[in-house]
Amino acid sequence: MAFLSNPKNTVFLWVLFLLACGNRPKNDSAQMETTDVASIKTETKEVIVAANRTAEYIPLLTGKKVGVVANQTSVIFHGDNHTHLIDSLSSLQIDLKKVFAPEHGFRGKADAGEKVKDDVDTKTGLPIISLHGKDRKPSPEHLRDLDVVLFDIQDVGVRFYTYIATLQLVMEACAENNIPLIVLDRPNPNAHYVDGPTMETKHTGFLGMTEIPLVYGMTIGEYAQMINEEGWLKDAVTVDLTVIPLKNWTYGTEYSLPIRPSPNLPNDTSINLYPSLGLFEGTNVNAGRGTEYQFQRYGASFLDSTEYNFSYVPKPNFGSKHPKEIGKKCFGKDLSQTPKMSEASLRWIMDAYENTVNKTKFFITDGFTKHAGTTKLQKQIEAGLTEKEIKETWQADLEKFKTIRKKYLRYQ
Incomplete structure (x- = not known):
């Protein structure tokens, strides 16, 4: 229509x-x-x-x-x-x-x-x-x-x-x-x-x-x-x-x-980082829920503290009554000053996986598959592929989608 x-x-x-x-x-x-x-x-x-x-x-x-x-x-x-x-x-x-x-x-x-x-x-x-x-x-x-x-x-x-x-x-x-x-x-x-x-x-x-x-x-x-x-x-x-x-x-x-579209997307930076940091929803890593910097940071108590100079403690707040790692000191990265991005980046989830002390604690396999849409991504990260190598496996599907998408674009 x-x-x-x-x-x-x-x-x-x-x-x-x-x-x-x-x-x-x-x-x-x-x-x-x-x-x-x-x-x-x-x-x-x-x-x-x-x-x-x-x-x-x-x-x-x-x-x-x-x-x-x-x-x-x-x-x-x-x-x-x-x-x-x-x-x-x-x-x-x-x-x-x-x-x-x-x-x-x-x-x-x-x-x-x-x-x-x-x-x-x-x-x-x-x-x-x-x-x-x-x-x-x-x-x-x-x-x-x-x-x-x-x-x-x-x-x-x-x-x-x-x-x-x-x-x-x-x-x-x-x-x-x-x-x-x-x-x-x-x-x-x-x-x-x-x-x-x-x-x-x-x-x-x-x-x-x-x-x-x-x-x-x-x-x-x-x-x-x-x-x-x-x-x-x-x-x-x-x-x-x-x-x-x-x-x-x-x-x-x-x-x-x-107006924030949902409780944990409070500003432009969180919305821009959401495609990348949203993948943490399928892991045991906290992505800022329970803080005022939702989807602008990530961390966990089980990440190697010697690799990070940033930490925070998630607490119950608006839109997150039970955040991951609640009450624990989380070691990770502050991304609140990240310039606007034009890609879905894997570098932060790969960084967190690399610095997880016990890697069996990292993925929530069913949840990660639902967010990624495929079992391949978890396997690729666990196998140590580079971000470039992983992204190359997306390209054929992306081009196929772009061809379909082009028919419905109205705001050139």
């Missing part, structure tokens, strides 16, 4: 209330805020996220029963402030029926992997259906009273970041129940490159549902179109999909996320 481009004449009244504006807000709060929507000014030179392009999607929701897949990042920007999409749609008397929430919950506060229960939004009274609890895919019962589903979640472009798995399962559920899906596109802060091992079919799961590289270089809207048109949904079903595009953004555009 093509990107929407021509709004209908009936939208002019809505434009008076919500005009698209640029996004560079500094507010990192995950709390909902309210702002006078009539005060929005258009900043044509700044990135305009699809949520701000209300004239393009409000007519598609008017008079319909709507479900929304959303979290704390689902906002409409007003200069340095923002309102939550749910609040804005409610104020415009869109008939919202329920909210579906991904990993970390509607407010984005739950730990990684933590099961989240269904809830009720105290502000709007809407039921919140968790897609990271007993269900990960909306059921026919969840969709029975809906005419359309709206999806708006900020992604970071890394395969094992589970928001794209939620997207795929929502697409599948909508297709099976003949419910149209509208995706509001947002920038991908890691869209400037494609890299990493490609997921193998036998290892697919919630940390990677399709055979794509670790870093895939696409917006969530582009990726939705790829899933749909490449027949990657279960039984090759397709959903009636509309993607509302971004404005004033390309793959090389510098874009700083104003």
